[in-house]
Amino acid sequence: MMQESKSMTEQESLNIIHSMIQKAKGNFHETGASAILWGSIIAFCGIYNFLELEFKFPFNVDVWLLTLVGFIPQIYISIREKKNKLVKTDLEDAINAVWIVYGISIFCLFFYWNFAPSTAELILKNQHIELLQKNTLNGEIITWHPQIFSQVSLLILLYGIPTLVTGIARKFKPMIFGGILCYTFFFISLFTETKWDLLLNGLAGIFCWLIPGLILHKKYLKNRASNV
Amino acid sequence: MFKDLDPILHSQLRLAVMSLLIGVKEADFTFIREKTNATAGNLSVQVNKLKDAGYIDVKKNFKDNYPLTTCKITKQGIDAFELYVKNLQGYLQAK
Secondary structure, three states, X not given: OOOOOOOOOHHHHHHHHHHHHHHHHOOOOOOOHHHHHHHHHHHHHHHHHHHHHHOOOOOOOOHHHHHHHOHHHHHHHHHHXXXXXXXXOHHHHHHHHHHHHHHHHHHHHHHHHHHHHHHHHHHHHHOOOOOEEEOOOOOOEEEOOOOOOOHHHHHHHHHHHXXXXXXXXXXXXXXXXXXXXXXXXXXXXXXXXXXXXXXXXXXXXXXHHHHHHHHHHXXXXXXXXXXX | OOOOOOOOOOOHHHHHHHHXXXXXXXXXXXXXXXXXXXXXXXXXXXXXXXXXXXXXXXXXXXXXXXXXXXXXEOHHHHHHHHHHHHHHHHHHHHO
16 A cells, blocks of 8 residues: 655655556556447348348348347447446547547448439439440340449448557557458458448457457456456 | 755645646546545645646535545646655666
């Protein structure tokens, strides 16, 4: 236990400074709840969507709506974690900013997917241009509506950014690995058809967030037990 | 021997508190107590001395009906800490 009045040598002073700075640095013990939540949701949606296309499910469900439902527990987790936080750091603020910007970017991406093709079609229409597609087998020519190719690749690319930033800034290897894997999945998805992109999307959720989240949660529980 | 060293900082617990706060934006009293392994009473006295010297800001609030004390190092505190470390290095180099 530290005494106030005990005289110190210069070496003891340096030792105290060093050990306290290390203790403050080693205080990264997030619960991992957010990572587990989003890792599970993205993994489920991606894999379900892949299975739906692969096995041609008779019922049509937009499983991605689950991502909207995910915001409800996320708000609860964020409020609870903020309340229980004993220390704030500038690094933490910076990482939070990266995730907020990432969230905004994902939100914008959905608008891009939904509006860019119809806007392109409208612009072409105003220029009296109609895009056509020809069936090379029977020669049939029909109108082609503009679309964004390999949409899921963009999503996977975005997953990689905050994950790798957090991994590098926190020196947290599972997230560095997840981030690098995301970029690998992105490149693979450029050469695969949509259903495989969706599977890669699900795998990205598992490696970027679910596994790192579970590791974080285990560390958090261990740390909490040692503080009791 | 340590005439040039800031007497406010040249104390085990106060130096530990400042070393903790220099690396974070702000910290809860409970966090500081856990890391320094000090008693609440002793820590409270030392925190007040640092506050009176203008080295830290102390905010007292309530969380779920329990008192919540948050400490944050000030610009004056950062300058004093940096000077203390510089002087300390001077002593070590002189040896």
